[in-house]
Amino acid sequence: MPITYDSQKRIFKLDTKTSTYALLVYRENYLVHLYYGAKLPDDNLASLMYRGRxxxxxxxxPKVEDELFSPDINPLEYSTNGAGDFRISACSVRGENGDTVTDLRYVSHRILPGKPKLPGLPATFAGEDExxxxxxxxxxxxxxxxxxLLYTVFEEYGVITRSVRFENRGSAPVVLERAYSACVDFPGMDFDMVHLYGRWAKENSTARHPLQHGIQSIQxxxxxxxxxxxxxxxxxxxGCTEETGEAYGFNLIYSGNFAIDIExxxxxxxxxxxxxxxxxxxxxxxxxxxxxxxxxxxxYSDAGMGGMSxxxxxxYLNHLMRSEWAKKKRxxxxxxxxxAYFDFDDDKLAAFAGEAQKLGIEMLVMDDGWFGNRCDDHRALGDWAVNEQKLKGGLQSLIQRVNALGVKFGIWYEPEMINPDSDLYRAHPDWAVCARGRDKSISRYQCVLDMTRxxxxxxxxxxxxxVISKNNIEYIKWDCNRHISEAASLQLxxxxxxxxxxxxxxxxxxxMDRITTAFPHILLENCSSGGGxxxxxxxxxxxxxxxxxxxxxxxxxxxxxxxxxxxxxASLGAHVSANPRTSLKTRGNVAMCGTFGYELDPVxxxxxxxxxxxxxxxDYHKYYDLIRYGDFYRLTSPTDNPFFCEWEFVSEDKTEALTTLVVMRQPEHVFHIQYLRGLDPDRLYREEETGEVYSGALLMHAGLNLSCVSWESPDGDSLVRHFTAV
Known part of the structure; x- marks a missing residue:
């Protein structure tokens, strides 16, 4: 069983195939964290709670009667505010007396098959036997x-999920002021903190730096x-690298204000x-x-950052992405x-679809500009009625023309936003987010709708x-192009x-739940000024x-x-655009490391x-399953190497591999070896283009000499190689 409880030692042990998480019910019913890391067969773990005198x-x-125990020193499982633990706390409740002293003690526990749903929240899912x-x-x-405190153990994945449900069983209202989802203590600081930062058009830059004394936070x-x-x-x-060493990954399934704090x-x-x-x-x-x-x-991963990823x-493919399109071919x-930006009509879009169909493209997505009097980004957000002056004959006519060509049809929405210049705003100005008595800030000529209402x-x-129920729409792009200021609701x-x-x-x-429930077969893609x-x-x-x-x-x-x-x-939206900096070949090779599609005028x-x-x-069809369901290896990171970027996909049964190399800029030297990963060392693999046969051991340990390729390739060039087991 993945979850066990030793009633004598009062130790809970949560085991996955690769990791163990353990905690103790100590004297006076303090919950104490013991261990999280590589899988352990032992259960005599109580001594791990001590951090010295x-x-x-x-x-x-004084009731604990242990001179080595203090809430300020020992690793509490879910830290609380004001009760002797002066480190950052996971929970703080302001009671009717006005103070925020919070002291949670163990009462009881249950071990349940499967995983309960979290009301109103997206969360991972599992059957009772999973x-x-x-x-x-x-x-x-x-x-x-x-x-x-809820812990779900996905034994086969090496994954543990956590959340907390608070219930007020008292006689007076209280106020939650801190309600974190997880708290984990580590007996050391010999870690690098790795996180993602960025801005518009420069998302997901990777930062890595050693932990320091004090508090480090991203929020x-x-x-x-x-x-x-x-x-x-x-x-x-x-010492953890891409493929060796220990890595702990933490991700919050949440789309709002978050904090990750490390003290x-x-x-x-x-x-x-x-x-x-x-x-x-x-x-x-x-x-x-x-x-x-x-x-x-x-x-938890003992196979480096790559193993964690x-x-x-x-x-996530199997236990978070609930859409039928998680596994269905898109x-x-x-x-x-x-x-086209805003400059299109039904004829231009039909022409796009006709040219796209000749190229083998299967769907046309009509982006911003199809509704209200939306001729630019100054107006009409919130007025989701078809502009029939632009789309003559209406949306149904356009879709029928596109479908007649054998092309599917998708559409763009920005449901959370409203322009002051819109019929909806003129009818309901109070629906825009704003604090009472304050002016509304404008960003990109728009306000945010009060989705609390x-x-x-x-x-x-x-x-x-x-619109959707009356038309054959098979895809929605859900955009969100500003953040929230003057945050308040006139209804609260x-x-x-x-x-x-x-x-x-x-x-x-x-x-989102109502839309995806009403139209379960629609492919929904999220967007927020890109990857925001x-x-x-x-x-x-x-x-x-x-x-x-x-x-x-x-x-x-x-x-x-x-x-x-x-x-x-499989979740990374990536398209080939008309950007001229690199060749069309390289743009395609990079977009193939994602969902793949086009963002240009095919005419x-x-x-x-x-x-x-x-x-x-x-190639999209040829490598579809390999890219979306295979194992992904970051061979050479563009963050670590100024010249080359390389990655690889390996099928789950290790019979197929696909590698891509991009020459970002010419190095001062021409010597370059590409080392593959994830193959069967005892198998032979044939390289499709040359017909050469190599052992998996050679490809992984001796590597492929790409020096001639790197010498002959200009900046922005790329090379793809496909290997199949003999």
Missing amino acids: FDSLSPYN AQTLELETVDSVTGVRAF SKRGMAGPNHNPFVALARN TDTRGCSRLLMGINPTDFRWKLSPEESFTTPEAVLV RTFHKF PLLINSWEA EDVRDNIFRQMYD PPDRQGEFFHRYVLGVYDL RFDAGMLYYSPQIWASDNTDAIERLTIQFGASLCYPI KLTEEERALVRRQVA
């Missing part, structure tokens, strides 16, 4: 608040995850917290009410945005349903304004997310490599370019 500045509970869940009930005896308070920081962090043990104390021990950002968060919990935190995903990839699409969500849903009372940000995210999830909302919460609803508005192939290397630390290649392609596009389309 505490000093006179650390309070202790996972097991531990529910630890704890209580604060003064306020009556109970916290149920968002933008109302959404945003491109600046991603709700993912890894702790890489000193290294004076003893050199480290605590990681992950959850809702406590800045601007206050949740009033009346008697008998409950609150559930988003889910945190924990991955491949675990996330497989796990159509190869072309998007109209970079080809059911009447707002109902209106947008009805408008979307009216003053004592609940601190709930606004979380209620906003819950409202977005509700609307690339998070696991969105993956629950949409199996692919536009990775960046920057479609330059060289810039995309860093963006896509960074995202791949946690998110599946303007030369005959030579058309022939290359047809080959790319053929």
